[in-house]
Amino acid sequence: MRAPRCLVRLVMWLGAVVIVAVPCTLLLLLGTREDNASLLRDPNAPVILVADDADDGTRQQQRQNFIGQGHVGRNYSLWTTHQGLQQTGSSLARLFLVYALPHGGGGLVSEAIFNVHPKDVFFLYEPLHNLPPITSQTHMRPVEWLQLMLNCSLGVAGHLHLPHLWKSSSFRFTHTSHCHPHQVDMAKCVTIACKRTKFRAVFTTQLTMAEITELLTAYQHLLKVVMVVRDPRALLATHFRSHPRPLLWHLQMQAERICITMAAKISSARSLQHRFPGAVLVLHHEHLVSYPVDVLDAVNQFLGFGVSHHQLAATLAILGLDAPEQERLQLINMWQLDFTLQEVRQVDKSCSKYYRGLEYLPVPYTITTRNNFFVPWLDAKL
Structure with missing residues (x-):
């Protein structure tokens, strides 16, 4: 019982x-x-809209399966699909420079343009990253190192940052097809990869506008420059993700400094467009992510490249730009998840007088998940 x-x-x-x-x-x-x-009614709550980062975005997720000596796993065979790069129009340019502020989206743009052509374009990703410091007047300046690299005088290969070097499909292609089978050392392999190609391209964040002017003066019609611009709020968010959360006054000061710097660089780029017609393009990172097909087509036309539909599709697939529109918008607006509404308004307060020239928009007092805060592609002044 x-x-x-x-x-x-x-x-x-x-x-x-x-x-x-x-x-x-x-x-x-x-x-x-x-x-x-009640989150959006709280001025200190996170601004929950949609998400972003350029150099740290979708393609970084695809690189989690990093294999061996910088070789990337799935889908990278698409980069080696070669149909021969054809120049369009009367362009004589053989040298190309993509320039941006750190974390400014230039890496995404440069890979989208140049990594499609591993047999035709020798591409160096941030080659000035690891240069020795200038300690005397006899040491070369970054622009002088860069000129050596563009001329394939790559005895300085020891200064090339190895992880960055592997981001170049032209180097990976040469290393796999020639250097590794014949046990060619790294410095010589870089030189071979450079001399085998008709065009040379560089992405860097390490130059000043004065040095870019110096390069354009030296190379004239042989050089074309793409300057990539990114939302200053996204630049700030990327910086503060790896640092302690700033006080409001410090955030406001940093925002003003970035916006002043960006405005000055864009003003210099506009002057260079008049001084060197057809040689300088200002491109917003947000436009590439939002309108990838139209923007890549326009950029390739500017550079004088003829790109096939297959090559364009391969580019979009590798960089994750073939994702649904909503996912790409989340990539653009990730900075809105990093700041509170109060912090965003402090940034806007510092940058409001620069936004028009930068072609960005302040966050309104009515928050909506459907808004973007940059001037659309069709309305932008390239």
């Missing part, structure tokens, strides 16, 4: 637990729902 009584007591105890737990769970869910609904 004792066993049935214990069983009855156990059933009654479990029933009591269920009776108490279910209402508590429902109350907790309702409370959570109310908390979520």
Whole structure:
């Protein structure tokens, strides 16, 4: 008899637990729902819109399966699909430079343009990253190192940053097809990769506008420059992700400094467009992510490249730019998840007088997940 009584007591105890737990769970869910609904009403709550980063974005997720000596796994065979790069129009340019501020989206743009042509374009990703410091007037400046690299005088290969070097499909192609089978050392392999190609391209964040002017003056019609611009709020968010959360006054000061720097660089780029017609293009990172087909077509026309539909499709697939539009918008607007509404308004306060020239828009007081805060591609002044 004792066993049935214990069983009855156990059933009654479990029933009591269920009776108490279910209402508590429902109350907790309702409370959570109310908390979520009040997030946007709280000036210190995160601005929950959609997400971004350029150099740290979709393609970085694809690179988690990093294999061996910088070789990237799935889909990278598409880069080696070669149909021969054809120049269009009367362009004589053989040298190409993509320039941006750190974390400014230039890496994404440069890979989208140049990594499609491993047999035709020798591409160096941030080759000035690892240069020795200038300690005297006899040491070469970054622009002088870069001129050596563009001329394939790559005895300086020891200064090339190895992980960055592997981002170049032209180097990977040469290393796999020639250097590795014949045990060619790294410095010589870089030189071979450079001399085998008709065109040379560089992405860097390490030059000044004065040095870019110096390069254009030296190379004239042989050089074309793409300057990539990115939302200053995204630049700030990328910086502060790896640093302690700033005080409002410090954030406001940093925002003003970045916006002043960007405005000055864009002004210099506009002057260079008049001084060197057809040699300088200003491109917004957000436009590439939002309108990848139209923007890549326009950029390739500017550079004088003829790109096939297959090559364009390969580019979009590798960089994740073939993702649904909503996912690409999340990539653009990730900075809105890093700041509170109060912080965003402090940044806008510092940058508001520069936004028109930069072609960005302040965050309105009515928050909506459907808005972007940059001038659309068709309205932008390239």
